[in-house]
Amino acid sequence: MTRKIPGSPAIKSAGATAANDFPRPYTTVDVVIFTVLNDALQVLLVQRPSDATDPFPGHWALPGGFVNVSLDDSLLACARRKLLEKTGVASPYLEQLGSWGGASRDPRGWSATHAYFALIPAQDLALAKGANAADVAWFKVDEVLRAPELAFDHGEILQAAVERLRSKVEYTSLPAFLLPEPFTLPQLQRTYEVVLGRPVDKSGFRTRMLAADFLEEVGHIESESNRPPMGYRLKDRSAPVIFPRTFSPRQGS
Amino acid sequence: MTRKIPGSPAIKSAGATAANDFPRPYTTVDVVIFTVLNDALQVLLVQRPSDATDPFPGHWALPGGFVNVSLDDSLLACARRKLLEKTGVASPYLEQLGSWGGASRDPRGWSATHAYFALIPAQDLALAKGANAADVAWFKVDEVLRAPELAFDHGEILQAAVERLRSKVEYTSLPAFLLPEPFTLPQLQRTYEVVLGRPVDKSGFRTRMLAADFLEEVGHIESESNRPPMGYRLKDRSAPVIFPRTFSPRQGS
DNA sequence: GGAATAGTGTCTATCAGACACTATCAG
DNA sequence: CTGATAGTGTCTGATAGACACTATTCC
Numbered sequence: 001m002t003r004k005i006p007g008s009p010a011i012k013s014a015g016a017t018a019a020n021d022f023p024r025p026y027t028t029v030d031v032v033i034f035t036v037l038n039d040a041l042q043v044l045l046v047q048r049p050s051d052a053t054d055p056f057p058g059h060w061a062l063p064g065g066f067v068n069v070s071l072d073d074s075l076l077a078c079a080r081r082k083l084l085e086k087t088g089v090a091s092p093y094l095e096q097l098g099s100w101g102g103a104s105r106d107p108r109g110w111s112a113t114h115a116y117f118a119l120i121p122a123q124d125l126a127l128a129k130g131a132n133a134a135d136v137a138w139f140k141v142d143e144v145l146r147a148p149e150l151a152f153d154h155g156e157i158l159q160a161a162v163e164r165l166r167s168k169v170e171y172t173s174l175p176a177f178l179l180p181e182p183f184t185l186p187q188l189q190r191t192y193e194v195v196l197g198r199p200v201d202k203s204g205f206r207t208r209m210l211a212a213d214f215l216e217e218v219g220h221i222e223s224e225s226n227r228p229p230m231g232y233r234l235k236d237r238s239a240p241v242i243f244p245r246t247f248s249p250r251q252g253s
Numbered sequence: 254m255t256r257k258i259p260g261s262p263a264i265k266s267a268g269a270t271a272a273n274d275f276p277r278p279y280t281t282v283d284v285v286i287f288t289v290l291n292d293a294l295q296v297l298l299v300q301r302p303s304d305a306t307d308p309f310p311g312h313w314a315l316p317g318g319f320v321n322v323s324l325d326d327s328l329l330a331c332a333r334r335k336l337l338e339k340t341g342v343a344s345p346y347l348e349q350l351g352s353w354g355g356a357s358r359d360p361r362g363w364s365a366t367h368a369y370f371a372l373i374p375a376q377d378l379a380l381a382k383g384a385n386a387a388d389v390a391w392f393k394v395d396e397v398l399r400a401p402e403l404a405f406d407h408g409e410i411l412q413a414a415v416e417r418l419r420s421k422v423e424y425t426s427l428p429a430f431l432l433p434e435p436f437t438l439p440q441l442q443r444t445y446e447v448v449l450g451r452p453v454d455k456s457g458f459r460t461r462m463l464a465a466d467f468l469e470e471v472g473h474i475e476s477e478s479n480r481p482p483m484g485y486r487l488k489d490r491s492a493p494v495i496f497p498r499t500f501s502p503r504q505g506s
Numbered sequence: 507g508g509a510a511t512a513g514t515g516t517c518t519a520t521c522a523g524a525c526a527c528t529a530t531c532a533g
Numbered sequence: 534c535t536g537a538t539a540g541t542g543t544c545t546g547a548t549a550g551a552c553a554c555t556a557t558t559c560c
Contacts, residue, residue, distance in 0.1 A: 023322045024277040027354070027365055066275045067354070069363045074355035099352045099367050101280070101320070102327035110322045112280055114352050114365065186539070204523060206540070226538040227530035244499070245522075439512070457550055459513070479511040480557035498549075 025101065026111035029078045030064030030154065032097065032161035033087065036178045036194050037122040040140045041165075043158060044125075046086065047135035048151055055107045056151035060139070062158065064113065079116040086136055093119040093177035093240070097161055105153045113152075117161045119177040169195045173214055173234075173241040182218045182231035185209060192247070200247065214241040278354065279364035282331045283317030283407065285350065285414035286340065289431045289447050290375040293393045294418075296411060297378075299339065300388035301404055308360045309404035313392070315411065317366065332369040339389060346372040346430035346493070350414055358406045366405075370414045372430040422448045426467055426487075426494040435471045435484035438462060445500075453500065467494040 033044040045060040063086040072078035076094070084090055094116055101112025122138070141162055148155030168174050175191040176183070189205050209215060215232040222228055286297040298313040316339040325331035329347070337343055347369055354365025375391070394415055401408030421427050428444040429436070442458050462468060468485040475481055 022319045025280045025320055025322060027278045027280060067278055067363075067365070069276045069278060069356070073357075075352060075365060077355075096351055098349050099328060101367065102330075103322070104326075110320075112320070112328060112365070112367065114354065184539085201523060201525085202539090203525080203541075207522085223531080223538080225532040226536085227540080229539055246497070437512085454550060454552085455512090456514075456552080460549085476511080476558080478509085478559045480513080482512055 023110075026106065026109060027067045028064055028111060028113040029067055029075060029082060030062040030113050030115050030157060031079050031082050031086075031094075032062055032115065032117040032158055033083065033092075034117065034119050034141075034161075034165060034178065035122040035125070035138065036175075036191050037138055039190070039194055040142070041162075041195055042122075042138040043141050043144060043161075044086065045137060045139050045144070045150070047137075059149065059151040061151035062115075062154045063136075075114050076116075079114070079118075083118055087120060087125050089118075089120050089124050091237075092124075093174070097157070097164060100153055100157060113157075115157050115161070117165065119165075119174060121178060121180040123180045166195060166197075168240075170246045171243045173209075173212065173243075176214075176234055177237075177240070181233040182221065183233075184221060184229035184231060186229060188232075196247065208243060212241045212243055276363075279359065279362060280320045281317055281364060281366040282320055282328060282335060283315040283366050283368050283410060284332050284335050284339075284347075285315055285368065285370040285411055286336065286345075287370065287372050287394075287414075287418060287431065288375040288378070288391065289428075289444050290391055292443070292447055293395070294415075294448055295375075295391040296394050296397060296414075297339065298390060298392050298397070298403070300390075312402065312404040314404035315368075315407045316389075328367050329369075332367070332371075336371055340373060340378050342371075342373050342377050344490075345377075346427070350410070350417060353406055353410060366410075368410050368414070370418065372418075372427060374431060374433040376433045419448060419450075421493075423499045424496045426462075426465065426496075429467075429487055430490075430493070434486040435474065436486075437474055437482035437484060439482060441485075449500065461496060465494045465496055 035042050035044070044063060046063045048054060048056050048059050048061055050058045064082055067075070067078050068081075072081060076096075079094060080090075083092065083094065095118075097115040097117045099112055099114050101110075103110050105111060105113075125138075141158070144150070145155075145159060145162065148158075150158065165174070169192060175195055176188060178191055178195075179187060185206055188209065189200055189202065192205070193200050214235050216235050218231045218233050220228040221231040288295050288297070297316060299316045301307060301309050301312050301314055303311045317335055320328070320331050321334075325334060329349075332347060333343075336345065336347065348371075350368040350370045352365055352367045354363075356363050358364060358366075378391075394411070397403070398408075398412060398415065401411075403411065418427070422445065428448055429441060431444055431448075432440060438459055441462065442453055442455065445458070446453050467488050469488050471484045471486055473481040474484040
């Protein structure tokens with residue numbers, strides 16, 4: 001016995017003996033890809049095809065799509081694949097964000113998406129963008145959040161990702177994953193300031209970064225017309241460092 | 254064209270025009286339910302049926318199961334339903350933990366589970382346990398983690414839940430959700446100590462709790478043979494409070 | 507008064523923020 | 534020498550931990 005859900009493929013419905021014989025929701029993965037570009041936190045979006053057979057034609061959306069059971073061995077592998085397809089970046093910082101599922105978020109039917117967020121240096125994209133192409137672009141996060149025209153519930157997912165990122169930046173070395181190596185401490189500080197949206201004291205910043213012992217000197221970088229800064233790279237690109245305290249400025253009188 | 258996956262219902266396979274015409278993974282929800290009982294952090298487990306048609310017969314597992322598209326409006330609603338069915342608790346502290354999905358975690362096929370974790374006062378269970386009954390029991394977390402015989406990847410999920418709980422307890426009021434109201438500050442302190450697995454200074458603890466301003470006095474509780482402690486309840490049961498600092502003892506010399 | 511638990515006061519090492527200072531380059 | 538950016542030193546107020554102290558009950 002097979003039931004036809006409008007606009008979706010046939011699924012064998014419940015009613016048989018096996019307890020697992022339920023109609024199955026769609027399973028998708030979406031990736032929120034951040035970078036810092038032009039002194040702003042930006043997110044990568046893809047434009048959905050204009051033909052009206054798909055939901056949200058022409059809308060911008062987070063890169064993502066259905067889990068492919070034969071290609072993807074796990075959710076993480078699926079996220080990596082989506083990211084590689086859209087950006088050409090193979091091993092960025094990638095972290096699970098959460099999942100959003102329900103009856104009404106996709107007009108095609110009950111669906112659940114597994115959201116990830118990734119941090120990449122803006123420079124890394126350029127190479128692959130030519131290869132993959134077209135309807136992919138960076139958008140300033142602040143502007144997208146102000147006018148949330150995104151497909152599905154991707155506005156909500158983006159908002160959650162930004163909140164998570166901002167809060168983790170208060171006490172982790174995450175912004176280092178937004179920069180190409182080697183980078184300098186002033187560049188890293190600027191990245192913190194852009195993500196946090198507020199200035200950070202230089203002296204405290206440097207003490208903190210160096211005390212955390214996650215940076216490796218790689219010699220001075222030449223600059224024009226001033227003191228050449230020290231270049232650094234991460235000792236361990238596999239995970240961020242967690243600081244014992246927060247960045248927040250002193251409160252109260 | 255319909256393909257039969259062994260031991261699973263028929264699914265229309267890919268190959269048609271629609272981009273969403275993929276074989277669909279199973280979608281499940283699991284809930285890690287914690288309480289503090291007998292001075293120990295405990296987790297609620299259910300025993301899987303012994304007949305061998307199901308995977309992991311007789312094994313203990315986290316309460317959970319398939320999303321029911323017609324009953325559950327969202328993932329969170331599904332988690333609430335599972336929790337209500339097993340414990341009778343309607344509005345506990347409930348937080349999304351993460352998702353685990355892949356080809357090999359369930360022998361029946363590609364599946365993805367959405368894991369939640371819940372905190373309930375042990376007392377609240379008793380009522381419903383009689384009603385629902387049977388193969389449900391509290392286990393000490395430490396013992397389960399030492400000998401992880403759980404079904405599926407539930408050992409891994411439990412471990413992640415414990416880590417998340419322990420780390421959040423360092424800087425939030427979460428343990429208050431493990432106690433029945435009204436509770437006293439010494440009780441709350443004991444709960445912190447049980448979850449963290451180390452003693453906590455009384456004076457600092459009290460200062461911290463009261464400064465966070467999330468407790469409401471409800472009058473003294475009678476006790477036997479000593480000074481009656483003040484009873485408290487939460488001002489807001491909908492969310493925990495986040496402390497500005499961590500509990501960690503001073504490090505270094 | 508004694509035992510037991512509840513609750514408070516105080517002292518101090520630590521440290522993050524603030525900001526003034528020095529260093530090194532180009533022209 | 535000037536301008537610009539990189540990098541360091543120093544002072545101070547807030548505070549978390551340690552621990553000794555007082556308070557309230559029952560016997």
